[in-house]
Amino acid sequence: MGELPRLIRPMMALLKRSLPPDQPEYGWELKWDGVRAVAYVQSGSLRLMSRNDKDITCSYPELAALARMLRRPAILDGEIVALRDGRPSFATLQTRMHVQRPGERLVRAVPVQYYLFDVLHLDEESLLACPYTGRRDRLDGLGLDRAPVRVPPWWRGEGETVFAVGLAQGLEGVVGKPLRSHYHPGRRGPWIKVKNIRHQEVVVAGWLPGAGRRADMVGSLVLGVHDDGRLRYAGNVGTGFTEADLRDLAARLAPLARDEDPFDPPAPREIARRARWVEPVLVGEVAFAEWTPDGALRHPSWRGLRPDKRPEDVHREEPA
Numbered sequence: 001m002g003e004l005p006r007l008i009r010p011m012m013a014l015l016k017r018s019l020p021p022d023q024p025e026y027g028w029e030l031k032w033d034g035v036r037a038v039a040y041v042q043s044g045s046l047r048l049m050s051r052n053d054k055d056i057t058c059s060y061p062e063l064a065a066l067a068r069m070l071r072r073p074a075i076l077d078g079e080i081v082a083l084r085d086g087r088p089s090f091a092t093l094q095t096r097m098h099v100q101r102p103g104e105r106l107v108r109a110v111p112v113q114y115y116l117f118d119v120l121h122l123d124e125e126s127l128l129a130c131p132y133t134g135r136r137d138r139l140d141g142l143g144l145d146r147a148p149v150r151v152p153p154w155w156r157g158e159g160e161t162v163f164a165v166g167l168a169q170g171l172e173g174v175v176g177k178p179l180r181s182h183y184h185p186g187r188r189g190p191w192i193k194v195k196n197i198r199h200q201e202v203v204v205a206g207w208l209p210g211a212g213r214r215a216d217m218v219g220s221l222v223l224g225v226h227d228d229g230r231l232r233y234a235g236n237v238g239t240g241f242t243e244a245d246l247r248d249l250a251a252r253l254a255p256l257a258r259d260e261d262p263f264d265p266p267a268p269r270e271i272a273r274r275a276r277w278v279e280p281v282l283v284g285e286v287a288f289a290e291w292t293p294d295g296a297l298r299h300p301s302w303r304g305l306r307p308d309k310r311p312e313d314v315h316r317e318e319p320a
Contacts, residue, residue, distance in 0.1 A: 004042055004073055008120055008128075009186035010051055011077075013175050013193040017319040020192065024157035026176035027132055030166050031193060032115050032152075033088045034081035035097060035308050039066060039114070042073040048080075050308040058101050062148050063114050069144055076139070077118035077183075082110055087170060090285075094304040098248075113148045120183055128183045135183065159194075167196050194319075197287060200225070200297060201306060201314045202234060204282040205262050206275040207253060218246050218253070221284070222267065222275050223297065225316045230264040232295060234316070236271065237286050240302035252305075253278050283309040291316070 020026070037056060040047040046067040048057045057064075060080060081088035082096060095110050096102060119139040120127055127135050136154060145151040155162050156179070163174045173195035181190050202223040210219030220238030224231045241249075256278035261267055267275065286300040295316075 004040055004075055004121055005126075007049065007053065008038060008075055009053070010036055010038055011184050011186070011191060012188040013191035014189040015317050015319045016192045016194050019159045019163060019174075019194055020176070023159040023176075025178055026157065026159060026192075027136065027179055028155045028157075028159045028162040029117055029175045029177070030152060030162065031172040031175050031195070032079040032081050033090045033172050034079040034093055034115070037078060037080050037114070038120075039063075039074075039076040039078065039116075041067050041070050041076070044068070044071075052308055052310045052313070054308065056308070059096065059099060060112055060114075061102070062107055062111060066114065066144070066149050069146070069149060070142060072123055072142075073121075074119060074123075074142075075121035076116050077120060078114050078116040080112050080114055082112050088115075090303055097307060098305065111148065113150055116144060116149060116151050117154070118183065128185070131180045131182065132177045133179050163194060163196070172197055172199070198289070199285055199287055199303065200234075200300075200317055201309055202237075202284050202286055202297075203231060203280045203311045203314050204253070204278065204284055205231065205233075205267075205280045206277040207249075208236065208238075208271070208274050209276070214246075218249050221249070221302070222271060222277075223284075223286070223300070224263060224280060225314050226312060227316065231262055231280055232265075233263045233267045233271070235292075235296035235298075235300060237297070237300040237302050239300075240286070245302065245304070252282060256281065281311055283307075283311050283314055291318075 036051045037048045044067050046064050050056050082093040084092045119135055176192045178190050204221050205224045206222035207218045208220045209216050220236040222236055223234045225234045258277050258279055262280045283306045285303040285306050288297040289299040292298050
């Protein structure tokens with residue numbers, strides 16, 4: 001039996017402002033709010049790799065069931081999600097994302113599921129050059145749609161209907177995949193995504209102290225995004241935190257303290273004079289309304305840290 005490829009980086013989707021006019025040429029999937037993971041199944045064992053090439057297998061021990069369900073060597077692509085009220089909840093998943101070896105109590109309290117949407121390698125056959133419809137047929141034929149693994153449906157050429165369903169259910173949006181498209185590891189496109197909620201990955205570059213009881217504690221985070229190899233100031237976020245978030249952030253930021261402003265060009269003077277700078281290595285995510293003309297996030301709200309993302313990969317994501 002041949003060895004599976006050691007690493008296949010996930011294919012990504014381009015952000016679009018609206019659904020394309022050639023919707024019938026796409027297969028449409030709902031967009032799940034979780035953590036992307038590529039699964040390697042071989043010899044009765046499972047290895048899960050994140051988007052930034054980190055082994056996250058030990059963080060989700062219940063997903064080892066996949067290797068018992070599939071007795072064939074395979075590489076699968078999907079999203080790890082945690083449900084709240086029957087819908088994927090990124091906030092709920094946050095309690096699992098940072099725990100490398102969760103205990104039984106946490107696993108029972110916050111179970112996760114693995115939503116599969118692609119198969120990249122099966123037995124000794126690479127499926128990367130197979131069209132999307134063929135790969136979905138092969139995935140559906142594996143019989144993996146049972147807890148804790150799910151194989152959500154897809155729809156041919158019904159983008160508007162799928163988008164409306166996602167909107168009604170409070171989901172992020174939809175992903176469209178050209179029916180004849182091959183799987184291009186590490187590439188963004190020709191898959192597309194259309195969101196009804198705007199999210200942006202951000203690099204945490206510093207923090208501003210709060211007031212009152214939160215004086216000298218985190219009041220807001222100073223955010224940045226990379227542009228042409230430089231870290232640019234992208235605004236501050238001071239809402240969306242729980243008390244547990246603030247305690248966790250304080251512990252993570254303390255050992256990262258630095259004296260110099262990491263932005264190029266420097267942060268606005270009114271921010272710089274109060275900021276406590278940190279090494280820009282932590283990645284988070286915010287929900288927001290829009291970008292301001294000067295390149296800042298308008299009305300951002302904190303969603304949580306993203307240990308599955310690399311700071312150098314954080315760029316301003318604008319719909320085409």
